[in-house]
Amino acid sequence: xxxxxxxxxxxxxxxxxxxxxxxxxxxxxxxxxxxxxxxxxxxxxxxxxxxxxxxxxxxxxxxxxxxxxxxxxxxxxxxxxxxxxxxxxxxxxxxxxxxxxxxxxxxxxxxxxxxxxxxxxxxxxxxxxxxxxxxxxxxxxxxxxxxxxxxxxxxxxxxxxxxxxxxxxxxxxxxxxxxxxxxxxxxxxxxxxxxxxxxxxxxxxxxxxxxxxxxxxxxxxxxxxxxxxxxxxxxxxxxxxxxxxxxxxxxxxxxxxxxxxxxxxxxxxxxxxxxxxxxxxxxxxxxxxxxxx
Numbered sequence: 001x002x003x004x005x006x007x008x009x010x011x012x013x014x015x016x017x018x019x020x021x022x023x024x025x026x027x028x029x030x031x032x033x034x035x036x037x038x039x040x041x042x043x044x045x046x047x048x049x050x051x052x053x054x055x056x057x058x059x060x061x062x063x064x065x066x067x068x069x070x071x072x073x074x075x076x077x078x079x080x081x082x083x084x085x086x087x088x089x090x091x092x093x094x095x096x097x098x099x100x101x102x103x104x105x106x107x108x109x110x111x112x113x114x115x116x117x118x119x120x121x122x123x124x125x126x127x128x129x130x131x132x133x134x135x136x137x138x139x140x141x142x143x144x145x146x147x148x149x150x151x152x153x154x155x156x157x158x159x160x161x162x163x164x165x166x167x168x169x170x171x172x173x174x175x176x177x178x179x180x181x182x183x184x185x186x187x188x189x190x191x192x193x194x195x196x197x198x199x200x201x202x203x204x205x206x207x208x209x210x211x212x213x214x215x216x217x218x219x220x221x222x223x224x225x226x227x228x229x230x231x232x233x234x235x236x237x238x239x240x241x242x243x244x245x246x247x248x249x250x251x252x253x254x255x256x257x258x259x260x261x262x263x264x265x266x267x268x269x270x271x272x273x274x275x276x277x278x279x280x281x282x283x284x285x286x287x288x289x290x291x292x293x
Contacts, residue, residue, distance in 0.1 A: 012214035013197035014256035016290050017153035018173050018226040020062040020249035022074065024085035025135045028053060028067040034134055035063060038110050039093070040160055040167030050074065056161050057093070060154035060291055061173045064247075074247070077271040083284040089243030090138040090177035090229070090236060093170040094156050097143030097222065103129055103168055115238055119221070126221040130238035138240030142174050145222030152213055152225050153251055153290055177229035179242030180281050183208075186230055193264040194257055194277070194285065196228060207231045212250060245282040252287040 025031035032053050035041045041055035041063060051067035052074050066074040066085040073079040095103060107114045112131045120126030129141040144156050156172040163169070180186035183206040190196040196210040199219060211217045212226040219227060231242050254275050261268050261277045268277040276286045 009191055009195060009197065013211075014195040014253035014260075015197065015210075015212055015287075016214065016251040016253070018061065018176070018212045018228075018248070019251050019286075019288055020064060021089065021091055021173065021176055022064040022066055022085040022247035022249075023089060023091075023133075023135070023137055024087050025065050025067055028065060030134060031065040031067070035065065037166075038106075038112070038168060039170050040162050040164050041170070042162050057170065058154070058157050058161060058172050060251075062249075063173070077269060078247075078276055078284065078286075080269050081267055081276055081278040081284050083247050083276070083278075084245045086137070086176075086178075086243035086246035086248075088136045088138070088241045089246060090140070090175075090240040091243075092140035092142050092174040092176075093168075094144040094172035094174045094224075095141050095168070095170055096146070096158075099169045100127060100129065100141070100143055103141050106166070106168055107131055109166075117237055124221055130240065137243075138238065140174075140238075140240075141168065141170070143222055144172065144174070144224050146224065148222065148224045150217060150224065156224060173226065175227035175229055176246065176248055177231065177236065177240070177242045178246050178248075178281075178283055179233045179244055180230055181233065182281075183230075183232045186281065189264075189280070190228075190230065193260055193266060193279075194287075195252075195260055199227075205231070205234065207236075245284075247284045247286070249286040249288060251290040254287050254289055257287045 044056050045054040053065045055063045114131040160169045197216045199209045199211045199216040201208040208230045210228040217225050258275050266277045274288045
């Protein structure tokens with residue numbers, strides 16, 4: 001079958017939402033405890049020999065923790081793509097705006113240094129909390145308007161998976177930020193090769209935002225949509241870096257993405273309705289069918 005080479009998006013993006021993120025850690029047990037006891041993420045799966053743990057963020061999104069083992073892939077079907085987990089990834093979680101005061105207190109209770117940056121305006125503030133996990137990943141807590149009519153494929157729930165007065169009340173993944181060695185090439189490749197919806201870029205630095213949904217959306221205060229941020233190897237807000245060799249999962253129209261990936265000539269593998277592709281910058285993207293489709 002001959003596949004036409006897709007150009008810039010002329011219709012809706014086949015990328016529908018953010019499904020999951022894999023982080024590299026140097027001690028799996030410590031990582032499971034941190035994300036369970038501090039962020040309240042329940043453990044759904046533990047593979048001790050492979051040193052992999054999968055935690056739930058909500059009913060549709062997950063966080064995978066991987067302690068690298070020599071010559072051992074984190075998932076066997078991804079071995080041909082040499083998939084790893086993200087190093088020093090910047091990752092944002094959604095919380096209810098009314099929970100931000102409690103989050104400030106809980107971060108202090110857990111002994112975590114944090115800083116607050118207002119990403120809004122004087123008339124419409126958008127306070128955001130930044131801190132680091134024990135493995136150098138930069139984490140962010142951002143308020144989300146759960147009543148905004150422009151909902152993502154998997155809307156944020158009203159409550160955390162495991163409500164606990166001692167854990168940060170996260171209700172969803174919001175964004176992941178990746179580093180790319182050639183910013184201009186990345187900005188052209190991500191829409192062409194996968195179908196990511198380019199939303200905007202900043203004027204003062206190489207920083208592009210892609211909406212993880214059918215159409216580009218403004219990235220504003222309380223937006224319920226999810227995002228892929230892409231920049232060069234620079235330090236961002238709160239001294240956080242974009243992730244290297246990331247492994248991200250997206251809900252998508254998998255056949256539509258597959259046509260683009262194959263036309264681009266990127267290394268890829270398929271398994272059980274999923275498609276994984278290795279980007280020239282070493283990131284591996286997994287595309288899976290949307291829930292219920």
